[in-house]
Amino acid sequence: MPPKYSNSEDKLSDKVSETYSNWEQQDQLIFMWLLASMSPNLHSRMVGCVHAFQIWQSLHLYFETQTRARVCQLKSQLKGIKKQDSLNSYLLAIKKIIDTLASVGSPVDPAEHIQIILDGLPSEYNPLVTSIISRTDPYSVTEIETLLTTIENRLERQKQEEQESLNMQANYVQFPGGFQGRGQGYFRGRGQQNHRGRNRENFRGGKSFGRAPSRGYDKQNNYNRPICQVCNKPGHTALNCYHRFNPQYQDSSAQQVSNSSKTQQKAMVTKGNLDYQSNVSALMAVPDTFYDPAWYPDTRATNHITANASNMAGKSTYTGETKLKMANGDSTSIQHIGHSYLYSSNSNKPLFLKNLLHVPSISKNLISVSQFCRDNNVKFEFTANNCCVKSQDSKHTLLEGHFTKGLYVFHNISVGPSVCNSVTTENSNSIRELPNNKCDLYRIWHAKLGHANYKIVHDVMNKCGVSVSKNSTFSLCKSCCLGKLHKQPFYYSNTVYTSPLQLIYTDIWGPAPIPSSSGSKYYIEFIDAFSKFTWIYLISNKSQALQCFSHFKNMIENQLNSKIKCIQTDGAKEYLAFSKYLNDHGILHRISCPYTHEQNGSAER
Template identity: 45%
Template sequence: MTSASQFVPHTLNMPIAIKLDDDNFLIWEKQVLATIRGLKLEKFVRGDAIPPRFATKENETAKTENLEAKTENLEYTNYVQQDQLLVAWLLASMSSPILTKMVGLKFAYQIWKRLEIYYAARTRAVIKKLKLQLRMIKKDKGINEYLLEIKKIVDSLVVVGSPVSDEDHIDAILDGLPDEFDGFVTSITIWLTERGPHVSSRMVLHQLLLAQEERFEKGKRSDTHLINANIVSGPNQWQNPNQGRGRSAFNTRAEFRGGRFHNRGGNWNNRGRFNAGRGNGRSNWNQTGQNNWNQNKPTCQICGKIGHIALNCYYRYNQEYQNHPQANNTQFQPSGYDISETTTLATPSTVQDPLWYPDSGASYHITHDESNLSMKSAYTGTDSVNIGNSTGLHISHVGHSYFHNPMSSKHFVRHNLLHVPSITKNLLSVSKFARDNRVFFEFWPDCCNVKTQDTKDMILQGHLKDDLYVFPQFQKVQIVYAHPVQKDSNHSLFQLWHSRLGHPSPRIVKLALKHCNIPSSHFPDSFLCDSCCMGKAHQLPFVQSTTEYKSPLELVFTDIWGPSPVPSSTGARYYIIFLDAYSRYSWIYLLNSKSQAFDAFVQFKTSAELQLGMKLKALQSDNAKEYIKFTKYLTEHGIKHRFSCPDTHEQNGSLERKHRHIVETGLTLLANASLPLHFLAEAFLTTTTLINYLPTPSLNNWSPHQTLFQTPPDYHFLKTFGCACYPLLRPYNNHKLEYKSHLCLLLVIVINIKVINAYLLLVNAMCLEMLNLTSLVFHTKKILTLF
């Protein structure tokens, strides 16, 4: 009785801040466990050390239904009392949907075990769903809302026990940005490669994204088409020699009233209205000097007159007609009048800025100064430059520009430079300049730097002007080039027929004219048509490379294939390939994700250099962001990193053909073995081994293996992919009476210089093991079908 008087159960009256539901188990668990551990009640949720119910065995086996007649163990009674208080406290902290899952459970440890089983399965599904959301999220709102949405997903992953690293967090932010941020993403990626991702980098990235978004918004709000009207004072009388009846007037809104002019003189009143006499009819003139009845009529692009289009123009086929362009903002001045009061328009030409402004939202370089174009041609298309206020600005010329900067001895190019006379500032497209010159931009609070991607040398430095980044005026490089002068009448006539017939080839033009009995023998056999260049441009064939490589590892090509729609048996969806330019020998490594590419490269470099006794000199890849991480490592080891031109897969033609060879042969092996795509990775590994052992005409009928190791390959060890075999399994048996072998399938042959191994698939146990080929008995004529 003394022990009973000393036992005081804990009532657990501490409230839980939140009730348990389907989404907050980890937070709820942290609060509950803190209380349980504080009261030293862990044994109740673990379910260990439960005392026996009855004090003696006689009481437990007594044949009576009256439980009170049996003597219960006092420790058990105290245990149950405390356990039920804990059960009541746990159930009180759960929501109704969770309570329904606890029906039929008596003790606390039973409740706790069911919660762990339920939320373990649910947590895996939630983690998979959240990671998919993190990969698929795209910026369709403001930067703050976009980053907050990513932060919510990251926090949710932390809650379910799968925290996201700073590197993956930053990658998710950059991957979801739209195309207009491409230049910004390239600069940030290089910066992060040097600095390393961590919390402070993410905070700096947040501020830089806000600044970049503000620049985009400012570009949309700014009105680059500035027109200011300035009144020039002068004499206030003008004469009209015409006679007639009517009335006309100029007011401050530039309205003109009058039809047939009959004026004896007039003057301006104090409200800016000019009374010019009387006349029949009335017409209102707007700011451009056009009357309202002509406002919606088209303007001819050939003669400049109103009322018809170029297709119906009388001067369309007149080769000698020269149009005199008229300004868009033309003052109305009737013939014979001496205008004493004029309005001067301050067009963008009066406020143009010679400096260059980097713009990440511009898709082309734009200039207002025609002299900035080193090579140019007149633009005859109908496109215009759209600015923030939806105004379309006329494009006068298109060309290229080369410039030199004192900070660098290299010349830089601005392709597709548009000459827009009405623009007020020279705009430098960040994305095009970075892509064309292989540079990246760094935007700091007080300056803007441009550096090369290879050596990170600074080539340009800008400063802030009116809260905008600006570069000084560039020193243009004069390019001397031949410009054909086409004045021959035969050439002009041929060009006319070439245009009429829809721009066919010169041979077709001559055939068509021959059928119409039009002399065409004096026409040229070839000529350059600007319209054909613009509309029929296609990729020119590449010249076959004549470079010869004298030793292995002098140049290695690399590329990543994937993702495969079906994962392999090990979960791999990608593979990275390394192709030696000298021997055409291939190495492939299976990858679960592209982020493993760098580790695979380090493994390849270490193995290849050690086995071949030579150093890797150069690596060629495309511009994928996975290879940007290689730059620092390659620079430290003195390895040259060569990049193929953007969108030019032909420069990696060897790898493209190798990918096709591996994939097609791998699918053929699977089809022959009647195996599903689940074993595609094993087929790729076997295919690569076989390709290295096969002779090729490009190596004078030697195999890549023989070229690299100077020894002919041994084909005696090769077996059919997917054939039946019986391996010696005695070392893997559990007892002496187990069978010493089972029927298996040969899946992968990995052949090195001396060691030959194979992956085997047990037909019955479906177990993937790696065994030595010397312990195998093959049934090469037997192909098994598992599925």
């Protein structure tokens, strides 16, 4: 800041020096520029400032205080941060806060960075934390992150192994406690159903005389021994069974079962008290070699699944890497993918099984409830003892199932290519061949019915006993697109403008989601048709459009020494208010047709 007076004489006469005058002029320009560039909420903090450097000092003091508060907040977050989700997200959260501190001028020391990481780790990382703290040579942050990532992978693998060991407990099948006797299969007493014998499956009945307790060496846990799910013999589990790698093996009791639907009702009651027969029946392990032809609805399944490839009407080998994930967390491979048809005695039309997966290792055929409803326009109804599938249109029952052993099951249905090649209606003896491509069938009847919409075609074909898939699977009909157009094509204009202001395009844009620093939410633009030069004015409301045009007209006509001949707008209300003003100044007003923004294309773009 130069001195205001050159000497004492000038000070007495109040004569300001030329150097000070030039500086003061530049200072005031900077002063006004700073005020204009600020948001309105900062203007109140600049009260009392006369020079530009005073504004800078006020801004520095204000933002320095804000920065200190922000630094305190970030450091408080660092102290309270803990590992909750994955290690990667935990380390990234710490790195983000530390980078923010560095950007505001408060960097964090690497040693403090490492300490913050270690403080937020759970107790399972305590051995690693102890070894890091006791190390003489300090680690770097990168080395700490690498060590933690390695430990996390080991912990995850250990948890997975523990979970697998817990899942293996499903292979242990035990008898209810309370059997008594001297040895394996030995029961003695005068209680109800008196059994006596020293060999397995050697029972001799008697009458009930009242003395129920029998003798034995281990009164509670003598028969609480694991039963193998492969060979059904006691004393070992399926993991240690000699026959576990033989997929063709069946124990003698399982070979006597005639069909798969009865195998789940058999119980291993060859030893033990017969009073526990109903409880022991739930403990039987069914070998994987039995095939269940019934179909089970599953609300959690994303696709239909079958273990028998003969159930598929069309199939192709699956070459992808995706595996089928089951409820217990295991994954199994998919052999084929295809489709099939499902028939019931209650329906004369086939029901589609799209995206049917062939998984040989699955034990039951599953119907995906969500996919089945979408593909066949049906709904499922579940009651206490029954379930049924009904048509959404006719409310007719198409499938009926029953509740058996905790599951809903459909028995009397036929699935496969042998029953999917024809459909026989109740009112006609003719057989309609099902087309291989439902899209081609829909397009043929769509054209035969005069290019009717999907609902009409769907209703007609349903009444004729022919099923059509969803409309979303069909492509657009080109003839319908051309025949139903209600607009003529727009061609390029051949009009050539030879001088500025012959025609002005204008349009209003807004409202903006975030207002400008001056509170404006809209802007109005004026485009010269000759030069394509554009002028933009910020406005707070659309009602300011006429005022902006008046300012624009006075400015542009004065600068170019020419008059505006014509203006083109859309039919918005704010432009209808231009009519009187334009008539008074002899300016033509061209308005585009309703809902035809193409006519005002230069402004709309």
